Amino acid sequence: MPFTSYTSRPYASQPSAGRREWIALAVLLLPCLLVSMDVSVLYFAVPFLTAQLEPSSVQQLWILDVYGFVLAGLLITMGALGDRVGRRKLLLSGALLFGLASGLAAYSGSAEMLIAARALLGVGGATLMPSTLALIRNLFHDAKQRGKAVAIWSAAMMGGIAIGPVLSGALLEHFWWGSVFLINAPAMVLLLVCGPLLPEFKNPAAGRFDLPGSLLSLLAMLPLVYGIKEIARDGVSALPVVALAAGLLAAAAFVHRQRTARHPMLDLELFRHRGFSVSVLMNLLAMFAVVGCAVFFTQYLQTVRGMSPLEAALWNLLPTLAVGGMTAVATSLAQRMDRAYVIALGFAIAAAGFVWLSWLEPGSALWYVLVASSVYASGLVMVMSLGNELAIGVAPPERAGSASALLESGTELGGALGMAILGSIGSAVYRGHMDDAVSAGLPSGAADAARETLAGAAAVAGELPGRAGEALLAAARTAFTDGLQTAVLVAAGVMALAAALAIALLRGLRTTEGEGPKGAGAGDAVDAAGVTGPGAAGVGGAADVAGAGTGI
Template identity: 60%
Template sequence: MENSPAPGLAGRREWIALGVLMLPLLLVSMDISILYFAIPFVSQDLEPSATQQLWILDMYGFVLAGLLITMGALGDRIGRRKLVLAGAAVFGAASVAAAYAHSADALIAVRALLGLGGAALMPSTLALIRNLFHDARQRGRAVTIWTAVMTTGISLGPVVSGLLLEHFWWGSVFLINLPAMVLLLVLVPFLVPESRTADSGTEGARDPFDLVSAALSLTALLTVIYGIKEWAQHGFAPVPALAVVLGLVLAHVFVRRQRRLTHPMIDLDLLGRRAFGGPVFANLLAMFATVGMAVFLTQYLQSVQGLSPFEAALWSLVPASGVIVAAPVATVLAQRTDRAYVMGGAFIFAATGFFWLTQVRTDSALWFCLVAGGIYVGGLVAAMTLANELAIGAAPPERAGSAAAVLESGQELGGALGMAVLGSVGAAVYSREMADALPADVVAALPGGEADAVRETLGGAAAAAVRLPAETGAGVLAAARDAFTQGMALASVGAAVVMVGAAAFSFVALRGTAGRATGKTGAGGGGGDGDGLERGSVEEGDLARAQTGVLE
């Protein structure tokens, strides 16, 4: 390749292609959180019911999570560049439709279409990195960029939303997607090579796409995530519990079907390798803490520190500065020692940040909370970067799409679990503390429904405090802020314990799966159980596969 500095090394064209691929990733991850501040304006305009409002917020994430595995396998079959272009077209068209939706039902349907487009884009971007960068060190840098862009997008969503809503109507938060999608459609055909499973003459490529497996994977993930979210929001109830059980049963059927198929949607042998399955589980634990604590930090900045939504969104970007230091340091250390030890150290670093967060009080200085956030965010992103790199490096190029989809599905499930478990812990502490703190005369002065709202959420207490006499309202609000902060502290303990467990898992289960990253093509390290040798042989065969038609 004329623009590559050396055989096997990516050159200017590959790095420009990476930059282009990061555009959809940034916007897809932003769309997960961009409606948080826009929903009051949407509610005023479209007047959705409470149930419709929840679906407007959740539909995008549900469909995105449920279709990742299907789209990853489809990209492996029809071509990942082709799927990126199709996803960009769907995402752009759905963005226009969402901006001009005239009813709540229409917006829910279009949010589902946005999830379809996002699911086509996300695994393909990570899979194409596997095919663009054959050198282990360069691929590590590319995966670091991918992870940072994904996490930054989630953080930027509320900021962009707040900025746009100060000057434009709520539909502008969707129209911001259009320029990037147009740029993607124009540049990708010239910069990104097509890649798919082997060549079109293989038996697997001629087999029809397995629609049954696609339906099973979609339904299983949707029902599990729905059940977990409903359980977290409303406590135990038969319907959410049945949804989780049904999802697990369907997942079991899906796995059994994959074992019988000649060309399965998920390579279960690959998932069983420590060098791939281990990082998938480590990423799940990292997202458990990331998403589970994000809700607490956002509410603390707004409802305890008293910042406006836009101010809170801007300050919430400060912890991301920890990534600037932690991720490059972790990458450098991974060149010199076993990545399992570096990942374990990153999880310990994150646990330190969570333990720091347990010391935050209602009257703590803003910087005290932000430093804690910077420590745990830096540790988590460093660990996720190395886990992503290890997993994608362990996957053969022809299965990179489905491998990336499995990795991202694990992240989505981890996030849902984190929100459910840690959110439930915080809610339980809040309710208990408020039940003890509210004087009987204050409870008697509140209408029945409003008293329940005060006991359940900090937002409910803040709304009720405005309607009470000044002194009583101030007392209720102070008690609610203290109860919320105590709930956040206990949830932080839970997150820290999980991070210590993730560190122990990395030290024990991932040791020897990758060895050191030498920066040479094919550097896989040596694994005591053979996983490292398998990974090494995969990487050494990358260029040979490229020369024989894996990359077109």
């Protein structure tokens, strides 16, 4: 169905949200918080579950990655399914599955069982993520109220990822590793109890569910994310390249299917409108920088500065608190000036933060790292908050689930690309510097380990006597920091390019408060550029900005 058909039919005037809508938002914060926490809560538990379950190296990687793979692969499917069967129904079904899978993960007796449980958690997470943002689109029709609502949603997402490692570390000090999963269960029970307070929304004209399209979206996203992450981790090899090629072919087939199917999963007409397509691109570029650089800062604090994981996670909360206020700043600015310039300003602030970090040294003061990380994260929160709200605002209410899923898919791909490209650049610089630093007297295995990663060099240095170990570790820390400096400079360049693109592609894009065609309400008005959406920029957010967004 053409995009314009949604905007050409009459809508009643859009009422302001009342107490019921704000209570419904409070209910929606539960899945936001838990799904975002589950992204990072497992980090500290890996040594403990490894000791008990004894997974192989491949199994350990799947324990960490399968959640994200399944989540990314099913986002589009679940967003489209929610548009058809009802977003509340899908949300509550996902809550039930997420709670049951959490219990299964907590009491897993083998690595295989834990991998299966993590995969089920990914399925549950894929139902929860697009449903929450889509329901906000339906609950809040007034642009300013929707902006506040999505700002609160954004804060919950950011807080969940930032709190996840801290909560995980605290639980592991007193309980067994499965406790990091059991914390999900009470919240999911509460969501199931409170869920009936949410109104139901679905697209009555959606038609039959496109099962072939769903399979093609899965066959596209899974290989793409897998291939990118594997290249980021182990470099270019045959299997990841084949996976990328297969994913691209499946993606082309998926697009063809959506163009020709009688009842497609996605309305590709969304991408004809700047407000949506450019927002997806902006989110992708922002997450490219966020996730790509976060990989370095985690190692910097723990291996270069010698912090424990819990200590690093606690310091991570400080920039997160600083970032939270930028959503309100972005909203205020966008109500007074062209949002293209506000988004460009966000990218420029991020670029400045990355340039600042390019002077980071192994012995730099901790405040230097924290403040610089807060600067670039603040800029990217501005970008993603305005971009998300704009994209959801221009999407027809009937298609809000699909639009939310596409936004989330863009952030997943952006993060994976950031890990692959920026990670590869930093690793190449590290290896180049370590070629000269590694002593010729080291055994070949130890020399290779020291050249490959900072963690490997630290392990080798611990086995060397006295000054030899200290010299190797100092050289490795310097080489790693040099790689970090190069990666953040590349990120700064991408941010500068993104700022220019934001001005070029979004300048002059406005929505109108007032009457649209045939009595359309303010929330669905049509501007001269053919874009529908709220009259004022609101605040959104992204699930991944928080933990990775602070860059630590």
